[in-house]
Amino acid sequence: MDWSQHLIPGSSEAFYISDFITADEEQHLLRKINETPKQKWKILANRRLQLWGGEVLQNVLIRQEMPSFLNKYPDVIGRLKATGAFASSAHKSPNHVILNEYLPGQGIMPHQDGPSYHPVVATISLGSHTVFHYYRYNSDDSLSSADTTTSPAKGGQVIDSTPILSVFLEPRSAIITTGSLYTQHLHGIEETRFDTFSADGVVSLTNSPCKIPIANWKMVRDEQACMTLHEGGTLGRRARYSLTCRDVEKVASGHPLHKKRV
Numbered sequence: 684m685d686w687s688q689h690l691i692p693g694s695s696e697a698f699y700i701s702d703f704i705t706a707d708e709e710q711h712l713l714r715k716i717n718e719t720p721k722q723k724w725k726i727l728a729n730r731r732l733q734l735w736g737g738e739v740l741q742n743v744l745i746r747q748e749m750p751s752f753l754n755k756y757p758d759v760i761g762r763l764k765a766t767g768a769f770a771s772s773a774h775k776s777p778n779h780v781i782l783n784e785y786l787p788g789q790g791i792m793p794h795q796d797g798p799s800y801h802p803v804v805a806t807i808s809l810g811s812h813t814v815f816h817y818y819r820y821n822s823d824d825s826l827s828s829a830d831t832t833t834s835p836a837k838g839g840q841v842i843d844s845t846p847i848l849s850v851f852l853e854p855r856s857a858i859i860t861t862g863s864l865y866t867q868h869l870h871g872i873e874e875t876r877f878d879t880f881s882a883d884g885v886v887s888l889t890n891s892p893c894k895i896p897i898a899n900w901k902m903v904r905d906e907q908a909c910m911t912l913h914e915g916g917t918l919g920r921r922a923r924y925s926l927t928c929r930d931v932e933k934v935a936s937g938h939p940l941h942k943k944r945v
């Protein structure tokens with residue numbers, strides 16, 4: 684993988700790959716996601732999610748088999764492994780996937796992913812674009828916080844509401860976040876039904892008058908998105924499904940792979 688070609692301008696730790704999966708693969712994944720049994724969904728206050736590869740308990744993965752739509756067709760896991768992004772992680776490959784569903788108007792508050800994972804995350808977007816922001820803490824004395832999968836800032840740390848880096852994620856793209864962008868910063872998606880852009884890749888934030896440059900706007904391929912980013916305009920969000928792929932460094936031994944632990 685020629686990483687320099689995918690490096691997001693303004694960052695040395697985030698990489699954007701458009702069309703990481705094909706439109707046919709995306710349709711297949713969306714169909715499989717729709718067909719998963721209801722009880723596989725975990726219902727949160729403002730979105731639903733599924734866990735694949737197992738559950739993480741006290742930073743340890745209790746393994747379950749990956750579904751074939753993640754490691755056979757399409758072989759998302761193998762393709763991510765082949766990029767080399769996980770070359771220095773414990774298993775040299777993601778072993779855990781969170782599938783998040785965002786209906787229009789849903790998002791995820793700024794948070795850190797916590798210490799269970801090797802500090803590389805690959806996120807694949809399906810079904811809709813979104814705008815993804817990275818934030819920093821305001822104070823220097825910020826403790827490195829989260830001990831769960833997605834916990835908001837804790838312990839009185841103040842988050843700077845102006846993102847340090849903002850990216851446009853097309854359906855079928857992958858974004859790979861590494862290093863201090865993972866370990867020291869937060870990430871989140873605003874809760875909005877529409878994203879409003881002004882010319883040359885600038886997005887309006889929903890909760891403040893701020894306008895923020897989209898760092899990867901010149902890397903976007905989709906024709907309509909490209910035009911909107913160039914000329915300004917509004918893009919409505921559709922239902923987005925994201926695959927957040929990571930390597931949980933500690934894996935419990937001695938548990939049969941196929942049996943779910945209760």
Ligand SMILES: O=C(O)CCC(=O)C(=O)O
Pocket residue numbers: 781783791796806815832833870925927
């Ligand atoms: O949906 C996304 O793109 C981000 C999800 C996320 O940050 C998480 O699951 O920790």
Ligand SMILES: [Fe+2]
Pocket residue numbers: 794795796833870
């Ligand atoms: Fe996250």
